[in-house]
Amino acid sequence: MSYTFQFGVLAQYQDEILNGIWLTIKLSVLSILLGSAAGVVLASIRSVKGGAARFLVDAYVEIIRNTPFLVQLFIVYFGLPGVGLRVGADTAALIGMTINLAAYSTEIIRAGIEAVHKSQIEAGEALGFTRFQIYRHVIIVPAIAKVYPALCSQFVLMMLASSICSAISTHELAASAAFVESQTYRSFEVYIVVTLIYLALALALRACLALVGMWLFGRRVARRTMTSLPEVQA
């Protein structure tokens, strides 16, 4: 094997790569904000016993978690125009990512809610809290603090999975890589560099999430966020 690596040729595509990074970051941050907000709402709806709402949330979560992200993107991007909804590639990517992340967030937060002890709710009642106060201070905030590291792992996985959006021509980082590769034919160099960029993005995202965790929930949660590897959510 006599292959000479040439990383130099990539330098002139710096802007292309930077644009890809920027879109990856935008998509990730937006889908994390929207997806986790939806997760809180859906997990809350689900925590009400009985009824159609709970069934619908469960069905949504199971459907999303048991089908590939790529196919979800195909349905949003290629399928929705068929039923009269046309969306651009970037919007389709954001919709797909949000729908996907919302389902996982719902499932993770649900587990956190179920871990809250009944005695704590009773303590809240004994202190004369209103139902909303109990829900906010005794149930949802402690639940999220508890599962925050797991949520963050899912956020990192989503950022990495955003690379799949290149398959529906969203011009994020992986698509930039494919473009540079088609221009230079230095496939291996391009993908090594871009892989390292993803690795750096994953570390940076985790560090940012740990800072947010420290601000929201304190030092202990932040430390768990930094050290826990992505957990596998079945």
Add this chain to the structure above:
Amino acid sequence: MPEVIVEKVHKSFGALEVLKGVSLSVGRGEVFALIGRSGSGKSTLLRCMNGLEKINSGHVEIAGHTLGGDAKALRSLRTDVGIVFQSYNLFPHLTVGENIMLAPRIVKGIAKAETQKIAREVLQLVGLLEKFDSYPDQLSGGQQQRVAIARSLAMRPKVMLFDEVTSALDPELTEEVLTVMETLARDGMTMILVTHEMAFARRVATKTIFMHKGTIWEEGPSKELFANPQTQELRQFVKSDVK
């Protein structure tokens, strides 16, 4: 020639020195009881004797082996030194019989039929022959601890170490374990036990050692030691136990 010799053993965990130069010697067939408050170093001393804790300095000879060789030498030492723990530590995925037969078969290479014979014999000794095919979680704590003793005995050890083996047991279950240990002592096994059972130490142990702050604070023949404690610390310790 003593069966166990411990000389000037020092042991630290980080900055904390738990053993500050401990020496003792146990003759064949003797039973030594180590007593003292928690944190006095008695359990650590016991665990140093079979190499579960590495000593920082000093010298340990036990059952004809010297501590400090390579991994193979350590395994050879351990075939002659049995240890029983507070939390039984039976293998939960194996039956009582399998728990006992495993080490003789894979460590000593004894044929399966022979290990079965050994297992029945040691189970008979601890009075649990009928539990041969039971799993550990089907037994009471006292029964599990007796199986753990049988498992050690199946290796035909020359010395047995007992680390607070009744501390996790209810009083009525404690008795059945102590009875087994007393039988062993009568049969001439060399034993060192860390224990909170003062009455048992007094009755069964040939010698009792009171440890305090990582040193041997006071030692002597058990009956004398308990009847006539010389130091303030031991007097207090014995008194607090009576309560």
Add this chain to the structure above:
Amino acid sequence: MTLRTFGFNEFGFLLQALQWTIVLTVIALIGGGLLGFAVALARTSRTKAVRIAAGTYIQVIQGIPVLMILFLSYYGLSLAGLELPPLIASGASMTIYASGYLAEIWRGCIQAVPKQQWEASESLAMTRLQQYRYVILPQAVRISLPPTVGFAVQVVKNTSITSIIGFVELARAGQLINNATFQPFRVFIAVAVLYFVVCYPLSQLSRWLERRLHAGSNR
């Protein structure tokens, strides 16, 4: 050219492609299982350098997109002068991907076996290998079943990514049929349903195993 519609034949084609999805999943789980097992053992090694190397491997695999693993294996292997069918490149990348996650799952399971089990077996003069073989792994395997089955669901789903380098598994078959029929909504829903039919029972199995593990004894 007349457009075909999505009918019985097309569905048959999807079913055929589903078999390749399953083949790829099995390759990934076996290959990734073997490699991941080795990494998990290295992660619990007594030698610090080995532990760090294994930890770095896991961190890197879990810190990069599966798509990049796929591209790097695809182009990397062809760089080595190997003109590879997509199945090999896909199998190799899925193996590497699975190994990084299985290693971490299994490390957790090995370390979930109480420390006292190590001490008890060590005190019975077992070698390190004997401790693993007779005492630690049999217990770790039981603990590992629910998360391993759960991870199998992830693998099934992520094999869809190999469609991007042209391996004709279920997702790629869906694209091909869509190109011929131009009924994307119908085609991709059918594809999603097929994935669901494979993944949902596995997810439920994982949950059932999890419940049984928590409810049951240690055997």
